[in-house]
Every structure is written in structure tokens, then in C-alpha cells.
Amino acid sequence: SVYHVFESVAKKYDIMNDSMSLGIHRLWKDTLLHQMNPYPGTQLLDVAGGTETNAGDIAFRFINYIRSQWDHQIRQKLKSHQNLSWQEISKSYQQEENELPGGSQVVVCDINKEMLKIGKQKAQHLGYSEGLSWVVGNAEELPFIDNKFDVYTIAFGIRNVTHIDQALQEAYRVLKPGGRFLCLEFSQVNNPLISRLYDLYSFQVIPVLGEIIAGDWKSYQYLVESIRCFPAQEEFKAMIEDTGFLKVEYQNLTSGIVAIHSGFKL
Amino acid sequence: MRGWYGSRTLVSALLGGQSQPSGAAANRRLRVAALRRASGGQKGREQQQLFDTALLQFLVCPLSKKPLRYEESTNELINQELGIAYPITDGIPNMIPQAARMIDRKIQDEESKKT
Numbered sequence: 001s002v003y004h005v006f007e008s009v010a011k012k013y014d015i016m017n018d019s020m021s022l023g024i025h026r027l028w029k030d031t032l033l034h035q036m037n038p039y040p041g042t043q044l045l046d047v048a049g050g051t052e053t054n055a056g057d058i059a060f061r062f063i064n065y066i067r068s069q070w071d072h073q074i075r076q077k078l079k080s081h082q083n084l085s086w087q088e089i090s091k092s093y094q095q096e097e098n099e100l101p102g103g104s105q106v107v108v109c110d111i112n113k114e115m116l117k118i119g120k121q122k123a124q125h126l127g128y129s130e131g132l133s134w135v136v137g138n139a140e141e142l143p144f145i146d147n148k149f150d151v152y153t154i155a156f157g158i159r160n161v162t163h164i165d166q167a168l169q170e171a172y173r174v175l176k177p178g179g180r181f182l183c184l185e186f187s188q189v190n191n192p193l194i195s196r197l198y199d200l201y202s203f204q205v206i207p208v209l210g211e212i213i214a215g216d217w218k219s220y221q222y223l224v225e226s227i228r229c230f231p232a233q234e235e236f237k238a239m240i241e242d243t244g245f246l247k248v249e250y251q252n253l254t255s256g257i258v259a260i261h262s263g264f265k266l
Numbered sequence: 267m268r269g270w271y272g273s274r275t276l277v278s279a280l281l282g283g284q285s286q287p288s289g290a291a292a293n294r295r296l297r298v299a300a301l302r303r304a305s306g307g308q309k310g311r312e313q314q315q316l317f318d319t320a321l322l323q324f325l326v327c328p329l330s331k332k333p334l335r336y337e338e339s340t341n342e343l344i345n346q347e348l349g350i351a352y353p354i355t356d357g358i359p360n361m362i363p364q365a366a367r368m369i370d371r372k373i374q375d376e377e378s379k380k381t
Contacts, residue, residue: 111362113355113358113360116358117355117356117358120356134358135321135325136358136361137362138328138363141328141329143328144324144325144326145324145331146331148324
């Protein structure tokens with residue numbers, strides 16, 4: 001059945017991601033959310049990775065984060081014995097049932113329609129439905145109006161874009177003034193010892209794992225090679241600044257194996 | 267945590283169950299439900315599977331960045347100006363220009379003459 005197909009493909013990528021990064025990829029994505037620190041009401045556009053990243057990974061984390069923030073807010077109010085009328089209380093319950101807290105919205109956009117289909121099925125299976133939309137689109141040519149989103153994320157996706165500067169320009173266009181660009185991507189390791197180990201791991205271990213687990217040695221070899229070609233932290237920061245983003249910063253994770261770049265449209 | 271969700275159902279019970287839904291989300295649901303009824307038949311229902319017309323508020327043609335029209339009969343998003351139609355599969359719109367098809371200009375002109 002369709003569900004079985006979805007299950008096995010999604011599982012394969014999960015296992016692959018887990019083995020390759022020793023499960024650390026989950027921490028990287030969690031860190032991205034903590035940096036984002038969204039509040040109820042945030043409009044997010046997640047331009048997904050498509051291959052290595054399961055479409056929906058960032059979106060689901062975003063929804064969880066917003067929901068727990070909302071619950072926390074309500075509990076705080078109750079704790080401090082603030083008076084809530086029955087109408088206020090019932091309204092806050094209804095909001096949760098019909099939409100995400102504060103009217104938050106997530107749009108997941110990817111060039112790979114199969115991955116989106118899997119992501120959507122996963123969402124339905126896990127109980128994420130409201131406030132979540134799926135659109136097949138090209139990061140270099142987004143099908144959205146100007147000044148729409150509060151946050152734009154791209155996790156392990158920009159490396160595969162042919163014209164990175166175009167993707168950055170599109171990100172700038174669709175963000176609201178005050179909006180934030182966040183990119184989670186493989187980067188250059190800054191420590192020589194770790195760098196050597198990483199090289200060995202990348203070129204020896206990963207393609208073999210790729211073959212054994214996913215039956216797909218070539219894709220994972222391509223993955224490793226594409227990581228080498230992607231600009232290092234400072235160079236990518238400059239590209240983001242050239243696009244017009246301000247207050248551009250990056251944070252290295254795991255000795256620079258991965259970095260989170262951030263910029264604002266002001 | 268469990269007590270919290272328990273009290274939620276208590277509140278809705280006290281307030282006499284689900285009142286008339288309001289707001290954009292409810293309008294969207296009603297529109298989708300109408301689409302489902304209008305399509306008729308099992309196949310139609312599967313194809314129409316939940317295209318959320320609320321997306322049209324911010325979804326545009328990737329080429330011209332201009333608004334689109336939802337064509338229910340073919341389940342496509344139309345850019346009238348450029349004469350192209352983007353397909354929707356499983357409720358997911360495909361906004362890659364290569365995926366779009368050209369609409370026959372002649373048919374378009376005839377239809378606009380009728381209205």
C-alpha cells in the first residue's frame with residue numbers, strides 16, 4: 001500500500017541520516033529551532049532539502065515549539081491567577097483545534113514532489129494538519145508574493161541549488177521587512193585533527209553505508225562531494241550580505257561540520 | 267499535563283459542544299467540503315483531495331509573480347495572462363514552470379467572449 005511505501009522510504013532516509021551523522025542531525029535541527037525561537041503567530045517558509053532531509057523535519061519541530069510555547073504562556077497566566085473570562089478560555093481552546101496557536105502557518109516548499117508527498121503523509125500520520133501547507137517549487141524561482149514570511153529556513157538544501165545567489169534573492173524577496181533568513185548546512189571543519197577524521201569518515205565510511213542501507217552508493221558519494229564544493233562559512237556569509245541581508249552571523253556546530261547562517265531583511 | 271487536556275473537553279462540554287465555527291480556517295473547510303461535494307464520485311473526491319484555496323492569498327505564478335485562478339474542473343491553477351496551467355496532485359500544487367501546460371489560446375478567447 002501507499003503507506004507502506006512511504007514508511008519504508010522515510011525510514012531508509014531516517015536510518016541513513018542517523019548512521020551518517022550518528023543521530024547528531026537531530027540535534028542540529030533542534031539547535032536551528034532554538035536559534036529561530038519562534039512565537040505563536042510566526043509565518044514560516046521552509047524550503048526543504050528533499051534528499052537527505054525528510055521534508056517536514058523542520059516544520060514539525062516548528063509546530064511542536066510553537067505549541068509548547070503557547071501551553072507555557074497559558075500556564076503562566078493561570079499560575080499568576082490572572083482572570084480569564086470563560087470566553088477567553090474557550091477561544092484559546094478553539095484556536096488550538098482549528099489552527100496553530102496565534103495563527104502560525106508553515107509552508108513547506110521543495111522541488112521534489114515525491115518527498116513532499118511523503119512529508120504530507122507523515123504529517124497526517126503524526127497528527128500535524130492545520131496551518132501546514134505543501135507546495136512544489138524551485139528555490140530559485142519561488143511561487144510566493146513579496147514580503148510574506150517572518151522566517152525562511154533552508155536546511156541541507158541550499159548546497160544542491162544551482163544558482164545560490166538566486167535562491168538568496170528569492171529568500172529576501174518573500175521575507176517580510178524584519179524577517180529572518182536561517183540556513184542550516186554542511187560547512188568547513190575548522191579543527192585539523194577533526195578535519196582528517198571527517199575526511200576519512202566522509203570518503204570511506206559514508207558511501208559504504210549508503211550502499212548497505214539505502215542501496216545507493218552513488219547518491220551518498222555525490223553528497224560528500226557536494227559538501228566540499230559548498231562555500232566556507234565566511235564566503236557564504238559574504239554572499240548573504242551581498243543579497244542585502246543585514247546583521248549576518250553564523251554559528252558553527254560540531255566543529256564546523258555544520259553551520260547555521262542567519263540574516264535579517266531590514 | 268493530562269489534567270490540562272481533560273479540562274479542555276470539560277469546557278467545551280460546558281459551553282454546549284462546538285459552536286458555529288468562525289474565521290478563515292472554518293471558511294476554508296467549508297470551501298473544501300463544497301469542492302468535495304461538487305466533484306462527485308470516488309475518483310473526483312480523491313483528486314480534489316483538499317486543495318486549500320486559502321493558499322491563493324499568497325501563492326502566485328513563479329514566472330510573473332502574479333495571482334492565479336483555481337480551475338475546479340481540471341484541478342489546476344491558471345495564469346490567465348501567460349496562458350499556462352499548473353497541476354495539483356494530492357492537494358499539492360506543482361509550481362515548477364516545466365510542470366505547467368499551455369492553455370489553448372483559442373479556447374480561452376471563446377470563453378472570455380461568453381462571459
